[in-house]
Structure formats: C-alpha cells, structure tokens
Amino acid sequence: MEPTADGSRRFLSVLPFGMMGVVTAVDLLAGPGVGYLPLLSLGPAFASLSCGVRRTAAVGALAVALCAMLGLYDQTLGTRANSLTFASIGGVIAAGMLAAGLRERNERELADVRTVAEVAQRVLLRPMPRKVGPVQAAVRYVSAAAHARIGGDLYEVVLTPNGVRVIVGDVQGKGLDAVETAAVVLGAFREAAYDEPELNGVAGRIETALTRHLTSEQFVTAILVEIQPDESATLLNQGHPSPLLLHRAGPVEAVDPPEPAPPLGLSGLVDAPVPARSLKLEPGDRMLLYTDGVVEARDQDGAFYPLADRAERLLAADDPEAALDALVRDLTRFRGAPLDDDAAMLLLQWRASADRGAHRLS
Numbered sequence: 195m196e197p198t199a200d201g202s203r204r205f206l207s208v209l210p211f212g213m214m215g216v217v218t219a220v221d222l223l224a225g226p227g228v229g230y231l232p233l234l235s236l237g238p239a240f241a242s243l244s245c246g247v248r249r250t251a252a253v254g255a256l257a258v259a260l261c262a263m264l265g266l267y268d269q270t271l272g273t274r275a276n277s278l279t280f281a282s283i284g285g286v287i288a289a290g291m292l293a294a295g296l297r298e299r300n301e302r303e304l305a306d307v308r309t310v311a312e313v314a315q316r317v318l319l320r321p322m323p324r325k326v327g328p329v330q331a332a333v334r335y336v337s338a339a340a341h342a343r344i345g346g347d348l349y350e351v352v353l354t355p356n357g358v359r360v361i362v363g364d365v366q367g368k369g370l371d372a373v374e375t376a377a378v379v380l381g382a383f384r385e386a387a388y389d390e391p392e393l394n395g396v397a398g399r400i401e402t403a404l405t406r407h408l409t410s411e412q413f414v415t416a417i418l419v420e421i422q423p424d425e426s427a428t429l430l431n432q433g434h435p436s437p438l439l440l441h442r443a444g445p446v447e448a449v450d451p452p453e454p455a456p457p458l459g460l461s462g463l464v465d466a467p468v469p470a471r472s473l474k475l476e477p478g479d480r481m482l483l484y485t486d487g488v489v490e491a492r493d494q495d496g497a498f499y500p501l502a503d504r505a506e507r508l509l510a511a512d513d514p515e516a517a518l519d520a521l522v523r524d525l526t527r528f529r530g531a532p533l534d535d536d537a538a539m540l541l542l543q544w545r546a547s548a549d550r551g552a553h554r555l556s
Contacts, residue, residue, distance in 0.1 A: 206244035210237040210253045214260060221264050229270070231261050231279045235286035242290035242297070250294045254287030318377050319349065322540075324515070327353045328423055330543040332514040334522050336487070336533055346372030347485045347538035348380055352387050356420065359387040359396070362483040362540050363416035363458070364434065378407045379414055379458070393418050393430040394467050397458065404459045413459035417483060421475070425544070429471045433457035435489060438505050439473070440480040446505045449473065449481070475544040480508055480517075487537030491529045499528050514541045 214237040221230040238254035245253065261283055265271035322333045331351050346365035351358065361383045365372040379400055386399035396418060404414065415433040422428075429437065431451035439447040455461075455468040482505060491499040504524055511517040518541045525537070 203244060206240070209243075210239075210241040210245070211256075213237055213240055214253075214257055218260055218264065222267070225268075229268075229275065229279075231264055231268075231270075231276070232282055234261050234264075234279075235283045238283070238287045238290040242293040245294060246298055247291050247294045250290045251287065254283070254290065257283050257287070318373065318380060322349075322351060325545075326351050327358045327421075328545050329358045329421055330514050330545055332518045332541045334518050334539045336522070336537045346376060347487065347536040348376040349483075349538050349540050350380055350383055351540070351542075352384065354388045356387075356391060357422040358420070359383075359393075360419040360421070360483065360540070360542065361387075361416055362434070362485065362538060363414050364485040364487075364536075364538075365414050366412050366457075368536075375404075375407060375412070375414065378403050379416070383418075393420055393428055393470060397430055397432065397461070397468065400458055401461045405462075408459045413457040415457040415486075419481070419483070419542075421542070421544070425475045427473050427475055427481075429473070430468055431455060431471070432461070432468060435484060435486055437484075438482045438502065440482065440505060440508055441476065442478045442509065446502055448502065477544055479544045480514065481542045482508060483540045483542070485536065485538045487533055487535035488525065488539060490535060491525060491533055491537070493528050494530055499525055508541060514543050517541065 214234055217230050217233045217236070224230065234257040237257045238250055241250040241253040258280065261276075261279060262271065265276045265279075270276045319335065322331055324330060324332070329351070333349055335347065335349075346368055348363045348365070349361065351360045361379070363376070363379055365375045365379070367375075382400040382403035383396065386396040390396045390399060397416075400416075408414075413433070415435075417432070417434040417437060418430040419437075420428045429449055429451070432455050434457075436448045436450045439449050441447070449471060451471055452469040456463050461468070484501070489499060489501050493499075504521065507520050507524060508514075508517045511520060518539060521539065
C-alpha cells in the first residue's frame with residue numbers, strides 16, 4: 195500500500211508543472227490565433243491538491259509568468275482578453291491558496307487526532323505480554339475504520355490469584371460510542387478479575403457497569419476464560435463466537451457453551467446464571483478466541499471465511515506470534531479488500547510442563 199501512496203503523491207506534485215507545460219507547448223504549436231492561455235490556471239488549481247500555500251503561490255507565479263511570455267509571443271499582451279486571462283489565473287491562485295491552507299489545517303488536526311488515538315490505544319488495548327503465568331499469548335487487531343487501530347472489539351489477559359483470566363468481546367455498533375463502551379467493559383474486567391473468585395462474578399460486575407452505561411437495546415458479546423496451573427480451563431460464553439481448541443495431535447475443536455446465553459447488557463433477560471464450560475489442556479494446546487469480524491469476512495464471491503478449516507495453520511509455527519501472523523495474512527488474502535468489521539484474534543498456548551512453575555507476568 196505504501197508504494198502506491200508514495201507514487202500518488204509524486205504524481206500530484208509534478209502534475210501542475212506537467213499541465214502548464216502541455217498548455218505552453220500547445221499554445222506555441224497552435225500559434226497566436228488560438229487562445230489556450232486561460233488553461234494555465236490548471237497549474238495552481240492542481241497544486242492546491244497536494245502542495246502547501248507557498249508552493250501553490252509559487253506555481254501560480256509561474257503560471258502568471260508563462261501567461262505574460264505567451265501573451266507577448268501571441269501579440270495579445272495588454273489586450274482586454276489577455277487582461278481577463280490574468281484575472282482568471284489570479285482568481286484561481288487565490289482560491290488554490292485558500293484551499294491549500296484549509297487542507298493543511300485539516301491535515302494537522304487529523305495528525306493530532308491520530309496522536310490521541312495512539313494514546314487511547316495504549317490505554318484501552320494495552321500491549322499484550324507474550325507470557326502470562328503458564329500461558330503464552332499473541333493478539334492481532336484489525337480495525338474496519340480507516341486509519342484507526344481501535345474500535346468496538348476488546349481483549350485483555352491478566353494474571354490473578356485465581357489464575358490467568360481472559361476476555362474477548364465485541365461491542366454492538368461502531369465508532370466512538372463503541373470505543374467508549376469497550377473502555378467500560380475493560381475497566382470493569384480489570385478490576386473484577388482480581389476480586390471475584392468465580393467467572394460468573396466477573397461477568398456480573400461487568401453487567402453492573404454496563405447497566406449504568408448502555409441503553410436498553412445495546413449489548414456486548416463476550417467470552418471469559420480462566421486457566422489454572424492444574425491444566426484446567428473454564429469458559430463463560432455470553433453470546434460470542436465459540437473459541438477453537440487446537441491440539442498438537444487431533445482435530446480442531448469448537449468449544450461450544452453448554453447452552454446459549456445472552457450477551458452482556460442483556461443478562462437481565464434470564465434469571466439463571468450463565469453455565470460455564472470446563473475442559474482440560476495439554477502442554478502445547480492452543481486456543482483461538484476471536485470476534486465475528488473474522489468469520490463474517492467475505493471473499494469477492496460472497497463466501498464467508500472458513501476459519502475452522504484454516505485454523506490448522508495456527509499449528510504450523512512453533513511461535514504463537516508467527517502462527518497468528520500467518521492466519522491474518524490468509525484472512526487478508528481471502529478477503530481481497532479491507533474488512534467490513536473490526537476483527538480481533540487472541541491466540542493462547544498452554545506452555546510445556548517445564549514452564550508450569552513460572553507464574554509471574556513476563
């Protein structure tokens with residue numbers, strides 16, 4: 195993508211001079227009988243698309259100089275038509291300088307917004323540690339919003355006295371409202387994960403926080419995972435896509451919930467607590483948690499991305515980071531265009547037995 199953008203910028207930078215060169219050549223070849231001089235205003239007009247105010251003014255000055263020389267060559271200098279040509283070029287120069295100034299101001303404001311977004315990213319979606327207790331973790335986030343790195347998808351991994359606790363979620367909607375809701379969920383999770391002895395308690399704390407924040411029609415799908423040093427894992431799925439469990443020897447397994455449960459924000463619709471799913475892990479097992487932007491990505495023919503069929507790529511590399519990079523590249527090739535929705539992928543690996551005693555955050 196970058197070479198294409200650089201090529202476009204270079205093209206726009208030389209376009210004003212190319213246009214004025216063509217107009218000059220055509221006027222010289224056509225002779226004094228045909229008036230092409232007003233077309234010299236294309237130079238400053240195109241300059242305003244990519245150049246600053248000073249450069250646009252310099253291109254405009256060149257256009258005026260060319261107009262004077264060609265007017266002298268055509269023997270029209272000082273005539274009423276030639277004076278109108280100078281006036282029209284001057285008007286285009288003034289408009290171009292104004293447009294260039296406004297564009298530069300907007301670009302500075304956009305740069306400031308991107309800087310704020312970078313800070314928000316570090317606060318909301320903190321850098322993921324590669325090792326959390328007995329777990330290795332890798333994460334990738336692809337935002338559907340142009341030039342944005344955060345959106346409505348969320349994730350977090352923390353080491354607590356109750357084990358390694360994980361959340362992956364997807365906020366209904368997009369834009370700044372979705373980011374704000376994601377911040378509420380993550381803030382509640384980071385606090386409750388250390389205090390609550392059970393995952394249902396963590397989910398209840400998040401539900402309480404969302405009740406104060408969301409409207410009655412909004413919700414957040416999420417999955418919470420707790421991994422203990424004794425090789426057991428507990429999953430609480432609240433309306434979220436089922437994770438995939440990948441064994442070193444064996445098929446890819448979808449970890450479906452015992453029964454469907456409403457998303458966070460809608461848990462008040464049911465009285466019974468959300469049932470949890472327990473399973474055993476073997477050293478080297480990997481679990482992929484993801485948001486629906488992954489499985490809802492379509493190719494040019496409208497087919498959905500077959501994640502379950504492609505997930506075996508996650509076992510091809512020893513390093514979870516490299517394995518997840520391979521899956522992201524495959525998703526990008528399959529889609530063939532920017533994603534329509536945010537997509538987050540979190541890959542967890544239960545470390546080998548020699549590492550089980552390392553329960554510190556590294």
